[in-house]
Amino acid sequence: MRNHKSLYSRISKRKSNYNQKLARIIVILSVVLCFTFSIVIFATPAKGNEKPRYKYFKSIEIEAGDTLWSIAEEYMTKEYKCTMDYVKELKSMNGLTSDTIHEGNSLVIAYYSDELK
Missing domain, CATH: 1.20.5 (Single alpha-helices involved in coiled-coils or other helix-helix interfaces)
Structure with a gap:
């Protein structure tokens, strides 16, 4: 037991x-x-304090020495993670299959602004 x-x-x-x-x-x-x-x-971060950003498009004329990458660096805003993402969007919007662009042609670019137009 x-x-x-x-x-x-x-x-x-x-x-x-x-x-x-x-x-x-x-x-x-x-x-x-x-x-x-x-x-x-x-x-x-609280999104309530941020102003809304609006996406716009405009056409620019390609100048001598311009590349998609130099244009991306000039016009890219903080909404894009990196230059490569912006270049991909430029190519998509403009129906480009390569990075080659030519002086005198037009290119549609995207940009963001706080201003509602």
């Missing part, structure tokens, strides 16, 4: 230890999730 109580006691102790470890893991995961959620919520 003593063996059964001892065995029961050990099993009960193991279950108790397991439950305590499980509870600790759940608490730690909850804290980590709350912390991560807080960072995401508070690190995201």
Whole structure:
């Protein structure tokens, strides 16, 4: 009979230890999730204070020495991640399959402005 109580006691102790470890893991995961959620919520800039930006298009004449890349650097605004993205948009808007452009031709460019026109 003593063996059964001892065995029961050990099993009960193991279950108790397991439950305590499980509870600790759940608490730690909850804290980590709350912390991560807080960072995401508070690190995201408030968009309510930003003025809306409007996208416009205009045609420019290509001058001697112009390249798509130099035009992109001149007209690209902060809405584009990088010059390559802007060059891709220029090529798409103008039906270009290569980076080659010629002096005297027209090129449609996109730009953003705070001003509603």
